[in-house]
Amino acid sequence: MARIGVFVCWCGENIARTVDVVKVAEAMKSIQGVIVSLDYKYMCSDPGQKIIKEAIVNERLTGVVVALCSPLMHEKTFRTAAKEAGLNPFLLEVANIREHCSWVHEDKNEGTKKAIEITRSVVERVKQNHELQNITVPITNRALVIGGGIAGIQAALDIANGGHQVVMVERTPSIGGHMAGLSETFPTLDCSQCILTPRMVEVARHPNIKLYTYSEVESVHGFVGNFKVKIRKKARSVDINVCTGCGICQEKCPQKKIPSEFECGTGFRKAIYIPFPQAVPNKPVIDREHCTYFTKGKCKLCEKVCGPKAIRYDQVDEYVEEDVGAIVVATGYEVITSEKFPEYGAGRFKDVINGLQFERLASASGPTEGRIVRPSDGKEPETIVFIACAGSRDPAKGIPYCSKICCMYTAKHAMLYRHKIHHGKAYVFYMDIRSAGKGYDEFVRRAIEQDGALYVRGRVSRIYEKTVNGQKKLIVKGADTILNKAMEIEADMVVLATAVTPSPGAAQLAQKVGTPYNEYEFFSEAHPKLRPVESNTAGVFLAGSAQSPKDIPESVSDASAAASKVQILFSKKELERDPYVSVVNTDKCFGCFSCEAVCPYRAITREEIKNRKGEVVRMVAQINKGLCQGCGGCISICRAKACDLIGYTDEQIWAQIHSYPADPIDPTEENGHE
Amino acid sequence: MNNTTNNKKENFEPRIIAFVCQWCTYTGADLAGTSRIQYAPNVRIIKLPCTGRIDVHFILKAFEQGADGVIVSGCHPGDCHYTSGNYYARRRFEMFKKMMGFLGIDDKRLQFAWVSAAEGRKWGTLVDEVTNNVRALGPFEDYKSLKIFQAE
Ligand SMILES: Cc1cc2nc3c(=O)[nH]c(=O)nc-3n(C[C@H](O)[C@H](O)[C@H](O)COP(=O)(O)OP(=O)(O)OC[C@H]3O[C@@H](n4cnc5c(N)ncnc54)[C@H](O)[C@@H]3O)c2cc1C
Secondary structure, X not given: OOXXXXXXXXXXXXXXXXXXXXHHHHHHOOOOOEEEEEEEOOOOOHHHHHHHHHHHHHOOOOEEEEEEOOHHHHHHHHHHHHHHOOOOHHXXXXXXXXXXXXXXXXXXXXHHHHHHHHHHXXXXXXXOOOOOOOEEEEOOOEEEEEOOOHHHHHHHHHHHHOOOEEEEEOOOOOOOHHHHHOOEEOOOOEEHHHHHHHHHHHHHHOOOEEEEOOEEEEEEEEEOOEEEEEEEEOOOOEOOOOOOOOOHHHHHOOOOOEEOOOOOOOOEEOOEEOOOOOOOOOOOEEOOOOOHHHHHOOOOHHHHHOOOOOEOOOOOOEEEEEEEOEEEEOOOEEEOOHHHOXXXXXXXXXXXXXXXXXXXXXXXXXXXXXXOOOOOOOOOOOEEEEEEEEOOOEHHHOEOOOOOOHHHHHHHHHHHHHHHOOOOEEEEEEOOOOOOOOOHHHHHHHHHHHOOOEEEXXXXXXXXXXXXXXXXXXXXXXXXXXXXXXEEEEEOEEEEEEOEEEOOOHHHHHHHHOOOEOOOOOEOOOEOOOEOOEOOOOOEEEOHHHOOOOOHHHHHHHHHHHHHHHHHHHOOOEEEEOOOOXXXXXXXXXXXXXXXXXXXXOOEEEEEEEOOOOOEEEEEEEEOOOOOOOOOHHHHHOOOOOEEEOOOOHHHHHHHHHHOXXXXXXXXXXXXXX | OOOHHHXXXXXXXXXXXXXXXXXXXXXXXXXXXXXXXXXXXXXEEEEEOOHHHOOHHHHHHXXXXXXXXXXXXXXXXXXXXXXXXXXXXXXXXXXXXHHHHHOOOOHHHEEEEEOOOOOHHHHHHHHHHHHHHHHHHOOOXXXXXXXXXXXX
């Protein structure tokens, strides 16, 4: 038999002005099971809470309803009080008669009537409540970082320096990401490699970091604190534990003309290669597609010259499994391919390149050792045109968003060019200059005012090749929308600031990890303002440009933020969370698994029901409490009515619906309804 | 079942039951309160974690219990706290609305809406609109005349 206590708050004048609280408390007394019902000026005050606690003890209450402000305000306060008085906190519920009633209705008669009905419906609900315990799940204090760009590196180092184990998975043969290929970096123009490579080395040396390069995440199972990750180590054809990284194999390899990924096609590599001199690990990999041995069955020169005998032509992909408690996704970005710009001749004209290629030309460690020259003839360009927003903010190219970093790196490029070729002309076509950030606008101004970059507001419509005085030129046709006149520039070279997109395969990875992504396949944050580095999947965090275009400072601060979120998670041995999860009545479930299709958290597992002989007779759904977030989607889809949501059970909701009768209460009548 | 009060059509005050999600609309209704936005007192809110939790049975139950109108409101497309619950809800209620039409029930009695946690004003307007629409339709007695219901 229920013994319910109802406590109605005046909230000073806030409720009492438009709701007759005395009448509300009075009306509750006539409800079956209500043992005490009283009102008080400030229920949340110490004396107010004391009244509730004493009633719980003295009246041996089995349920409490507090009628006052929104549960978002004080539900925790009163549940804690209930707990202190020995009542299971989930047997206390809040009736919201302030935000949903007294503050929105002036008519006291109507307000009182509504408050009575609200409170009564919560009383009926509480009668259906059960004692609940918070769910605890153990946590594996080990993190997986996917992607070894600057964001992944920062996150891994922070977590590892915090004393936790980290597993890092990088898809390419070396960590470093795009930053490893940049020349100098805005807004300070410090050399990218000088600030990055020490961190790469630190990752490799860190006792808490286990590094898998040339590897990919194959599958992820489990839930926050308890993920099981399968990793595919792709066959390198080199035993990196034996290899000393001397590089003789690379030197002797006869395959010379393979466009280098690291050089973005501005330079070449061999079939066995270390991607770049500072690569971590500094070990080669055989590109089986181009290796003479793999394509023609003979050569094996690398094996012959290898001192420590590290070449393994028969190596196969290897699978390993790692247990982790948290995942940081830091898979970075890519830029759209130049072929998307036939109007700019990209892909056809050798001297139309993209920003990343320009970085390689400007880099001291690049194929030209930092000399900015035309790819077609190796001559210094006298006139260079930079085109910002190549694809970005262009719904026609499917990219309505701003790529954010291009305004800054284009200014940088114009600056670097002018530093190297003093007499050269650097035009920049732009739509708007977006340079918000510390020292950023000053940087762009410097490019214009000190380094003499010629900024033209307008778009380029077409680029074509033409021979002028025996010289091959690129004719850039555009418009200056400020002067309102057509422009035609005879350029030697054009650099497109191509739009930033997520790294290829981002969506597939998101599906493996079970976390949402947006229509462009950038990973989605749980909340754009308040939870910017968390995904909606508990235990999965985001860092860097996998989430949206970001520059280095932003990628790094996000990565540190994600790392600190991971460490907060790891600061406890067990994870405690509210008990609102779905349950399946396996007697009713007939195994249609519609629930499996709608569950956004992959919390539904399939369980075998066996007979006495141990034979499987049917399959039923089960819910993983660690994964379930309690949305209740499985319940409304369930044809067998086998699922229910603890804390929001059908009984509780029906009780509330039933309490709103066809015949409304008239508070002016004695004692209301029932 | 006593429905004499509802029969007095001249001062008919509709009863509206609103099923709302706790993340967006419930909080939006809270904001209406903190902003002191005045609206019709005819609505009774039932809080759920997500509109995806709302079973069409709840709506039937509400009508059976004498509701003249029902509101289902959750997060805007793309904003669902659980990523997709509101989409399932929308599809479910589009279907349900069609069924209501088929049964000859005016589908204005069921209103589906998106009200975010920032839209206190929108919540107030929604309640006023639905209340006015349903007031114009009059008390919902068709349900009670259905055979199944009379059998009870
Ligand atoms: C032309 C150009 C110039 C720039 N100049 C500057 C500058 O001067 N200053 C500045 O602040 N920023 C600059 N940037 C931006 C800078 O490159 C980025 O901010 C930074 O590289 C982002 O780091 P990240 O770790 O998020 O991504 P990335 O550098 O892209 O690293 C991602 C890593 O994840 C790996 N990966 C991807 N998918 C997977 C997978 N499925 N599994 C495992 N590993 C995977 C990739 O191989 C890569 O190593 C420039 C960008 C461009 C295009």
